[in-house]
Amino acid sequence: MAAKSIALEGYGNIMINPVNFKERESETVDMTGQPLEHKTIGERSRSAYVTKEGIEIPNNKVCKKMDIDGEALIVPKLSPTKEVANTDIEVLEDNGLIYSAIERKIYYVVTDNEKIKELVLNQHKTLQFPAAFGSGWKGYNALLTHWNNKILLVGCRGDLRKELDKYSEEVVDIEIETVPQNMKKIVKAMCM
DSSP: OOOEEEEETTTEEEEEOOEEEEEOOEEEEOTTSOBOEEEEETTTTEEEEEOTTOOEEOGGGOEEEEEETTEEEEEEOBOOOOOOOGGGOEEESOOTHHHHOSEEEEEEEOOOOHHHHIIIIISOOEEEEEEOOSSBSOOEEEEEEEETTEEEEEEEEOOHHHHHTTOOSSOEEEEEOSSOGGGHHHHHHHHO
């Protein structure tokens, strides 16, 4: 698609190219990696995943087959994060990732923990760790950060700065990572 021109009176012309976002491609499979088909079953339009042989697979056994760093992984649905190991938490000096993230999920945080309040509110540090929210196949870089003297948890996916480095004169297509790099270990562990 060709760039479009917009005249900004008193400033000049700008050319714009669309930026398209797409999810990382994946195939719906069972726990062994066999492909599944999504079908409507019965008169009341209930849907389910079935094998080639027509065997219905329970939702908790449905997985996605994804190519992550050149390796095909069978990934079950991620459970919402309830606990994060200290070794998976990184203290950052700033929260810049939340401003360049392609996708963000924002949560208001309430805590009585004085260590977290001191780090985040007083020292303006950010805690980063892997997390999954809801249920599905999306993992996030979670940032526990400050905003307007409040604590927020911001789940971030993708980095627009890195993706725009690939910019050309053509349309920019950005594939959002389903699982951030630091979530890869967690996903591999769930699959074994």
